[in-house]
Amino acid sequence: METRIEQLDRELKEAMRAKNERDLLVIRQLRSALKNEEIRLKEILTPEQVLAVIAREHKKLNDALGDFEKAGREDLAEPLRGEIAVIARYLPEPLTDTELAAIVDACVKAAQEQGAVHQGKLMGEIMQNVKGRSTAARVSALLASRLTS
Numbered sequence: 001m002e003t004r005i006e007q008l009d010r011e012l013k014e015a016m017r018a019k020n021e022r023d024l025l026v027i028r029q030l031r032s033a034l035k036n037e038e039i040r041l042k043e044i045l046t047p048e049q050v051l052a053v054i055a056r057e058h059k060k061l062n063d064a065l066g067d068f069e070k071a072g073r074e075d076l077a078e079p080l081r082g083e084i085a086v087i088a089r090y091l092p093e094p095l096t097d098t099e100l101a102a103i104v105d106a107c108v109k110a111a112q113e114q115g116a117v118h119q120g121k122l123m124g125e126i127m128q129n130v131k132g133r134s135t136a137a138r139v140s141a142l143l144a145s146r147l148t149s
Contacts, residue, residue: 004050004054004090005034007090008030008034008090009031011023012024025083026087027086030053030087033053033054034050034053037049051132054087054090055132061084062084065080065081065084068080091132092132092133093133095133100138100142101142103130104126104143105146107126119143119144123136123139123143
């Protein structure tokens, strides 16, 4: 099984050969972010840490896209959509609403059986279970709806 770093390296070479400037730029940015994280931590990244860095870069671009769209800057938003699509290739498949609901329901049920239901603790537990396959905002909204009903 190929690791994400190996996949990035392979696709970097493919982008160079194909002269695909957008993919080349995005993959280089990801490799740079990964290398900076390794330097910061002073150790080789685990697969979970690699995924966290990629997810963080994806979130940064999504936030910037939202800002550009709010400002009506379609000229800046359009290239960013392409970059987001490239980064999304390195993220795990997102959970469907049904899969996420099943995880949330299971965690809520387990917490209710133990007696204490605290949204913050449940969020931490659920986010550990979804591991980058869903956003915290999506989990929080679903959890809040489950706890109020």
